[in-house]
Amino acid sequence: MKKILNDPKNVLDEMLNGFVYANEGLVKRLEGTGVIYRTFKDEGKVGLVSGGGSGHEPSHAGFVGQGMLSAAVCGEVFTSPTPDQIVEAIKIADQGAGVLLIVKNYTGDVMNFEMAQEMAEMENIQVEKLIVDDDIAVEDSTFTAGRRGIAGTVLVHKILGAAAASGLSLEEIKTLGDQLVPNIKTIGVSISPATVPEVGKLGFQLAEDEMEYGVGIHGEPGYRREKIKTSREIAKELVNQLKKAFNWKKGDHYAVLVNGLGATPLMEQFVFMNDVHALLKEEELVIDYKKVGSFMTSIDMAGVSLTLVKLADDTWTRYLKLPVKTPAWV
Amino acid sequence: MKKILNDPKNVLDEMLNGFVYANEGLVKRLEGTGVIYRTFKDEGKVGLVSGGGSGHEPSHAGFVGQGMLSAAVCGEVFTSPTPDQIVEAIKIADQGAGVLLIVKNYTGDVMNFEMAQEMAEMENIQVEKLIVDDDIAVEDSTFTAGRRGIAGTVLVHKILGAAAASGLSLEEIKTLGDQLVPNIKTIGVSISPATVPEVGKLGFQLAEDEMEYGVGIHGEPGYRREKIKTSREIAKELVNQLKKAFNWKKGDHYAVLVNGLGATPLMEQFVFMNDVHALLKEEELVIDYKKVGSFMTSIDMAGVSLTLVKLADDTWTRYLKLPVKTPAWV
Numbered sequence: 001m002k003k004i005l006n007d008p009k010n011v012l013d014e015m016l017n018g019f020v021y022a023n024e025g026l027v028k029r030l031e032g033t034g035v036i037y038r039t040f041k042d043e044g045k046v047g048l049v050s051g052g053g054s055g056h057e058p059s060h061a062g063f064v065g066q067g068m069l070s071a072a073v074c075g076e077v078f079t080s081p082t083p084d085q086i087v088e089a090i091k092i093a094d095q096g097a098g099v100l101l102i103v104k105n106y107t108g109d110v111m112n113f114e115m116a117q118e119m120a121e122m123e124n125i126q127v128e129k130l131i132v133d134d135d136i137a138v139e140d141s142t143f144t145a146g147r148r149g150i151a152g153t154v155l156v157h158k159i160l161g162a163a164a165a166s167g168l169s170l171e172e173i174k175t176l177g178d179q180l181v182p183n184i185k186t187i188g189v190s191i192s193p194a195t196v197p198e199v200g201k202l203g204f205q206l207a208e209d210e211m212e213y214g215v216g217i218h219g220e221p222g223y224r225r226e227k228i229k230t231s232r233e234i235a236k237e238l239v240n241q242l243k244k245a246f247n248w249k250k251g252d253h254y255a256v257l258v259n260g261l262g263a264t265p266l267m268e269q270f271v272f273m274n275d276v277h278a279l280l281k282e283e284e285l286v287i288d289y290k291k292v293g294s295f296m297t298s299i300d301m302a303g304v305s306l307t308l309v310k311l312a313d314d315t316w317t318r319y320l321k322l323p324v325k326t327p328a329w330v
Numbered sequence: 331m332k333k334i335l336n337d338p339k340n341v342l343d344e345m346l347n348g349f350v351y352a353n354e355g356l357v358k359r360l361e362g363t364g365v366i367y368r369t370f371k372d373e374g375k376v377g378l379v380s381g382g383g384s385g386h387e388p389s390h391a392g393f394v395g396q397g398m399l400s401a402a403v404c405g406e407v408f409t410s411p412t413p414d415q416i417v418e419a420i421k422i423a424d425q426g427a428g429v430l431l432i433v434k435n436y437t438g439d440v441m442n443f444e445m446a447q448e449m450a451e452m453e454n455i456q457v458e459k460l461i462v463d464d465d466i467a468v469e470d471s472t473f474t475a476g477r478r479g480i481a482g483t484v485l486v487h488k489i490l491g492a493a494a495a496s497g498l499s500l501e502e503i504k505t506l507g508d509q510l511v512p513n514i515k516t517i518g519v520s521i522s523p524a525t526v527p528e529v530g531k532l533g534f535q536l537a538e539d540e541m542e543y544g545v546g547i548h549g550e551p552g553y554r555r556e557k558i559k560t561s562r563e564i565a566k567e568l569v570n571q572l573k574k575a576f577n578w579k580k581g582d583h584y585a586v587l588v589n590g591l592g593a594t595p596l597m598e599q600f601v602f603m604n605d606v607h608a609l610l611k612e613e614e615l616v617i618d619y620k621k622v623g624s625f626m627t628s629i630d631m632a633g634v635s636l637t638l639v640k641l642a643d644d645t646w647t648r649y650l651k652l653p654v655k656t657p658a659w660v
Contacts, residue, residue, distance in 0.1 A: 022603050270345040290351065
């Protein structure tokens, strides 16, 4: 394992401290916990809380700030945060209008956020929960029943964050989320695996000339392993899978997110976006919003994922474009 | 070489098209060139132009926008842009108040930007040039006489961009730049080398347990190769080198930038920032501005660089903090 780290056991603590220091004034850490919260208080507005295992930086703490998340709960690397820490995040996020939990669909996360929801409700905080399961690659997986939650989650943060900032009620935001999630689909490809610091070796093996479609952000198996292809061919495969899943028509409106998985430089992400653009143009879709960058990573995995959102409502596009002030979303 | 690309010969073209597509509305590409310019026109204000070889994304095109660069000239990977393209960028950046060229100190870049300056002056555009040579690792290098220009250049974009937006004259901005550059110093470490797509193999070799201090962003040799150390030890070495170079006193004001070299995930960058923070605190420096992220990369090199700016003037801090609207600077 070749990394710039100290004792792998302290990665979470040191990383969060470095993150909070770098973003002083914008976010704080609830001492002794993995809870990162914004200094900005939006009184009377709904609070949004997300989180999960670490190793997906900048997710989710990088999206804490004005116009996106109120707080993020950061578990150990690839490990769900505990219910008591989630409760702390809920308490700090509640500004009197209740809190929505945005949870990627992994069994541990769902269980712990659910437990925290019950605990917070006992303390008379109104809490709703939204499960994101945007990964269309496989059904049921190493840590999941159903489909996994991956990069599309960041767009849920963005859209619901804007809704919360605009003053929608908890019930309205939950309804919006329920409409939104089935319209967000993601699929990815890995060309080299990640190394969890505490494990110290690659999470799985890929030959020097191989790639795998649909690998999860914790290295869960995908749906097909092949000799490495060109960006154009990879884009074709991913767009085709999304086309099947959405069953779109010419003229439909979409948002597109090309997401780097951690070690893939922007050079490749932009080349890939160029190929995606050509294919979506052929399909005669209308793309109202686009984004490229490493937002939902898997430590130092190389590869990309492609997310499309069917923009069923103009408001969603407006929410995507509303300016925010967070560490990681421009 | 394992990358998500098509024909390596077309990397620049495809990457720029993907970049411009992703940032539609904010930037445009001058057709048939590597010139990226902002759609925002700041009439009567000084224009800032930077650029150089590609492979350092998001530099420099990612900093084109309101409050930073007017245009960036993107050469082929690790290859200076041609003078005629730089002239095109100057013309588009000129809003009647002249143009400042911000050039990283590499022989090819300096020569071509200088030639472009002369050509533009013959067309009656007022042009000044600022050479950035912030890398304190080595003196004279594979492609450089003197010291190389690296990540500190991005902070020059930020500070002078704010100065230009504030309405300073070309002469004032050039004077500010001349004061600023000697107060910016950077030093880095590489733990794994980059692969230029057209070359197809690693730029240099590092053993599985080795790292090298002071490697250039094109893989130029550094000043020492060692067994890989902890983040804390690396931070100590880099801070010590900077301490020698600055000869600082307790209470001096500084800005700090931790920069990922391309394949290094945020996890490691934040852990490293945490260690840098501890050391700067021991030195009793006052840190008025901090930033972490991959801003000046070397394709898929792994490693980090550390930049410090001695904030000799309060205005510099204010300029660093002024909001901007660009693809890559939050």
